[in-house]
Amino acid sequence: MRTLHAAALLRTGPDAEAVLDGAVLVEGARIVAVGPTDELLSAYPGVRVRRWAGTLGPALVHDGPLPPAPTPRERVHALFRLGAAAVPAGRLTDPGLRAAAARNGVAVADAARPPALVVGGRADLAVFGDDGGCLATVVAGRLVHRRA
Template identity: 55%
Template sequence: MLTIHVADKLRYAWDDPDPVKDGAVAVEGDRVAATGSLAGLQERFPGARVRRWPGVLGPGLVLEGPLPDAPTPRERVHAVLKSGAVAVLEQYVDTAALRAAAGRNDVVVLSRVRPAGIAAGGRADLAVFDEDGACVATVCAGRLVHRRR
């Protein structure tokens, strides 16, 4: 099912100087189908589910340091997702169990840091942060994997 994620502001990249007010991202499967205004995307994709988020919607982050401590590899990966990150560096995913947990959750394992951005046709990795910088929601490969209650 196609989902449109909309927030108070949309940043295509986190260093984007001009966020789009009421910007939206349409997600189909694991890909970004389109970006733009909510009205424009609803017209283009009638019947799409709409998820409204408070705060700023932007690309999922890359965790540049060690994974958070937790009792199990699954919980360590979940802690990454709760932070708004959808990718980790391979040097910190140093066991088969951690690699398997990352793979099961579609978390990307990178050899080096890469810039994150949102583009039509790209992988649907998104994060939403509130005004205090806390992660409200994380979408990894098109799936909502974290939502703050």
């Protein structure tokens, strides 16, 4: 199923200019299109739409120790609450943590490559509010975190 994630502001990369009223079309685990919301709605009528209050952009690569939590699964979900969908391989040395990350779709990233929203790329998205807090995280096209 295709889902259009739309927001008042869209950034396709960490240093990219913000685009007003932008959207990312996701099908399965991949990005199908990126552009103005109106254009994508016209091109893909009937698509499911998720409108987010905040800035939509690529999910983060978490390059620090994973947040503490009682279980590996909870540590992975703590990443999602931060807006992260990837970690460098060196941060997943514990077998239980590595397994939890794999089960939840966390990408093992090359720390040298910044995250970006590109057509054909993996649909790892995050929405951040004005306070800098993560409002939602999408990992490989699946909504894994939404702040109430």
